[in-house]
Amino acid sequence: MKWIISLVLIIFLVTVPVGTVSPEGTDTRLTNRVTVEDLVAYAYQNNPRIRQMREAWRETIEQYRISTGYPDPEMRFTYYPEPIETRLGPQDWMASLNQRIPFPGKLSQAGKVVEADARVAHIKLDRTVKDVMASVRRSFYELLYIRTARRVVAENRRLLEHLRKVGETAYAKDRASLMDMVKAQSQLGQIRYDEILLSELEQTEKTRLNGILNRAPDAKIGKLVEAQFQPVAFDLKGLYALAEANQEDLRIAHALVDRADARAELARFENLPDFNVGVSYSNIGQPDVPMPPEDSGRDAFGFQVGVTIPLWFDKNRGRVARAEAGIRKAKAAEEAVVTDIRTRVHELFFRLNNARRLVTLYRDDLLPQAMNAMEIAETWYREGQASFSDFVETQAVYYNFQLALARAGADYGKVLASLEQLVGQTVTRRSAGNKERVQEEMK
Numbered sequence: 001m002k003w004i005i006s007l008v009l010i011i012f013l014v015t016v017p018v019g020t021v022s023p024e025g026t027d028t029r030l031t032n033r034v035t036v037e038d039l040v041a042y043a044y045q046n047n048p049r050i051r052q053m054r055e056a057w058r059e060t061i062e063q064y065r066i067s068t069g070y071p072d073p074e075m076r077f078t079y080y081p082e083p084i085e086t087r088l089g090p091q092d093w094m095a096s097l098n099q100r101i102p103f104p105g106k107l108s109q110a111g112k113v114v115e116a117d118a119r120v121a122h123i124k125l126d127r128t129v130k131d132v133m134a135s136v137r138r139s140f141y142e143l144l145y146i147r148t149a150r151r152v153v154a155e156n157r158r159l160l161e162h163l164r165k166v167g168e169t170a171y172a173k174d175r176a177s178l179m180d181m182v183k184a185q186s187q188l189g190q191i192r193y194d195e196i197l198l199s200e201l202e203q204t205e206k207t208r209l210n211g212i213l214n215r216a217p218d219a220k221i222g223k224l225v226e227a228q229f230q231p232v233a234f235d236l237k238g239l240y241a242l243a244e245a246n247q248e249d250l251r252i253a254h255a256l257v258d259r260a261d262a263r264a265e266l267a268r269f270e271n272l273p274d275f276n277v278g279v280s281y282s283n284i285g286q287p288d289v290p291m292p293p294e295d296s297g298r299d300a301f302g303f304q305v306g307v308t309i310p311l312w313f314d315k316n317r318g319r320v321a322r323a324e325a326g327i328r329k330a331k332a333a334e335e336a337v338v339t340d341i342r343t344r345v346h347e348l349f350f351r352l353n354n355a356r357r358l359v360t361l362y363r364d365d366l367l368p369q370a371m372n373a374m375e376i377a378e379t380w381y382r383e384g385q386a387s388f389s390d391f392v393e394t395q396a397v398y399y400n401f402q403l404a405l406a407r408a409g410a411d412y413g414k415v416l417a418s419l420e421q422l423v424g425q426t427v428t429r430r431s432a433g434n435k436e437r438v439q440e441e442m443k
Contacts (some may be wrong), residue, residue: 008123030213032222036059036140039213043136044129046214053128057121064118073099082286089310091283098278098304108268110391113266120252127248130421133213137417140208145410146202149403153194156399160188160392187396193327229356229412230428236349239423243341246424250341253334260330264323271316278307341422348419355415364403370398 030042044050076096083090207217234242244250282300308314376395420426 028208035225053125058120059117064114085386094282096280103272109266112262119255134421138414141410141413148406152402233429242423253337257330260327267319268325274308278304355412362405
C-alpha cells in the first residue's frame with residue numbers, strides 16, 4: 001500500500017503542471033491571461049509591506065502578556081567581608097527575595113491600553129492590505145491604458161504611412177500641396193514619438209507593478225483582461241455612510257480615543273501605591289565567647305512587607321492632566337478625520353462620474369462622429385471636393401479621440417479603485433454569479 005501511494009504521488013508531481021516557476025527559476029503565474037483579481041491575489045500573498053504589518057500586529061499582541069505580567073522578582077545577596085557581630089554570633093552573609101505587587105486593577109488596565117494598541121495595529125494591517133489592493137488595481141488600469149494606446153498608435157501609424165504614400169502620389173499629380181505633405185509627415189513623426197514614449201511608459205509601469213507584486217522588475221506580465229465596469233450602486237450619502245463605517249483612518253481614530261481613555265484610567269492607577277513582599281535569610285556563625293547563648297549560631301529568617309508612597313502630588317496631577325489632554329487630542333483628531341473622509345469621498349465621486357461621462361461621450365458620440373468625418377473626408381478627397389490636408393486632420397482628430405477614450409476608461413478604473421479603497425467595500429452593482437467572489441476578495 002505504501003508503494004502504491006508513493007507511485008501515485010510521483011506520477012501526480014511529474015504529470016500535473018504547477019505553473020509557478022519555469023526551469024530558469026522565473027515566476028510564470030502571470031505570463032498568460034491576467035485579470036485584476038489574479039494580480040490582487042498574488043500581491044496579497046507576496047507583498048512585503050503586508051507581511052511587515054502582519055508581524056507588527058503580532059508583535060503588539062505579544063506585548064499584552066508583557067504588560068499584564070507581574071514584575072520580575074528581585075533577589076539580593078549581601079556578603080560581609082568583616083562579619084557583623086550579633087547576639088547569636090557573627091553574620092557572614094544575607095540573601096533576600098522580593099516581589100513587587102502592583103495595586104489591584106493596574107495590570108488589567110495596562111492590558112486595556114495594549115488591547116487598544118493591538119486594535120490599531122490590526123486596522124493598520126487592514127489599511128495596508130487595501131492600499132496594496134488599490135495600488136495593484138490602479139497600476140493594472142494604467143498599464144492597460146498604455147497597451148491600448150500602443151495598439152491605437154500602431155494602427156494609426158500604418159494608416160498615416162498609407163496616407164503619406166497617397167499624398168506623395170497626389171503631390172506628383174499636383175493634387176496636394178507641399179504644406180499637405182509637411183503636415184502628414186509631422187503627424188507621422190508625432191505618432192512615432194508617441195510609440196517610443198508609450199514603450200518606455202509601459203516598461204516603467206510594469207516595473208512599478210512588479211515591485212508591488214514583489215517580482216523581478218523585468219518579469220513578464222501577460223495579456224491584461226479588461227473588466228466590464230458596472231454602475232455605482234450608492235449615492236453620495238450612502239458612500240459617506242460606508243466610509244464612516246469602514247474607513248481605516250476613522251477606525252484608527254476611534255481606537256485611539258479608546259486608548260486615550262484607557263491611558264487616563266491607568267494614570268489614575270499610577271497614583272495608587274504598589275506593594276512589596278519578600279523573605280530574607282541570614283547566615284549566623286558561632287560566637288567566639290566563653291559562654292554562648294543556647295540559640296547561638298542559629299540562622300535567621302525574616303519576612304518583608306513594603307508599600308510605595310505616592311507622595312509627590314504635583315507629579316500625580318500632571319500625569320492625570322496629560323492623559324486627559326490626550327483624550328481631547330484624540331477626539332479632535334477623530335472629528336478632523338470625519339471631515340477629511342467626506343471631502344475625499346465627494347472628490348472621488350465627482351471624478352468617477354466625470355470619467356464615466358467622458359467614456360460615454362467619446363465612445364457613443366465623438367468617436368463615431370470622428371470616424372464618419374474621416375470616411376467623408378476620404379470620399380470627398382477622392383472625388384476632388386476636399387484637400388488632402390482635410391483628410392489628414394480628420395485622421396488626427398480620430399486618433400486623439402481614441403486615445404482620450406482609452407484614457408477616460410483607465411481613469412474610471414483607477415478612481416473606482418481609490419473610492420472602493422476609501423469606503424472599504426465594492427460600490428458597483430455585481431451579478432449574482434460573482435457576488436460571492438467579490439465579497440471573498442474584499443474579506
